[in-house]
Amino acid sequence: MPASPLALDEFDHRLPELLQRDSAATLTTLGEAVGLSASAVQRRITRYRRHGLMREIAVLDPALLGTTTLATVLVAMERESAKLHAAFHHRMRAAPEVQQCYSLAGEWDYLVILCTTGVAHCREIADRLFMDEGNIKRYETRMVFDVVKTGLHVPTRAPVKRKR
Structure with missing residues (x-):
């Protein structure tokens, strides 16, 4: 909660x-x-x-490491169940290769961002996280070619509307 x-x-x-x-x-x-x-x-x-509003972490630039491969994974679940979704959430939070995971509206249930050390590692992680699970109907992995923008900025308030 x-x-x-x-x-x-x-x-x-x-x-x-x-x-x-x-x-x-x-x-x-x-x-x-x-x-x-x-x-x-x-x-x-x-x-x-x-209050948990702020924590400090080190943010590494993957481009400077030269050994990172990013991928997005779209995931559709087989059955709707709070218990099964909770198990999926737990698995995503426990996997260090999962940078981000979002619950979606529409055709897909989740969008997962993976950061791995190469294509083979990416496939290994995707197989472990999504094939062996049992409640995943299907998933599609899309390799990231170029990072256009990354960011962690969170707005603290809605923008002020300007009068015309």
């Missing part, structure tokens, strides 16, 4: 926007940008972490 939304004020909209661009920015720099003291910024960041 998703956590309830965290109440955000104007500072709480601006700080996460800045942190998403550069999480290594100093508390002083962040405070100057939004009009708060460094200690006030630290308290807010601590609150974001405590």
Whole structure:
């Protein structure tokens, strides 16, 4: 069950926007940008972490590794069952090669993004995750040729509509 939304004020909209661009920015720099003291910024960041709004990870550039292969996998389930979907969710979360997994509306039930070390590894992972499962009607794997854009930015509020 998703956590309830965290109440955000104007500072709480601006700080996460800045942190998403550069999480290594100093508390002083962040405070100057939004009009708060460094200690006030630290308290807010601590609150974001405590409530699960923010966590820090290292994001690697796969192009610089030279050994990564990305693939998208569309998945259609055989039967609708909360228990079977929960088992699929657990399997996707447990697989380190699964970068992202989305539940979809329409013909396909899921979109899975795989990051592997090559085509053979991709096939091995797809076979393990999708062929041996039992509740998957079909799946289609599409290799990614070029990455046009990747991002992790999450908007903190809806854009303001401009009057015409």
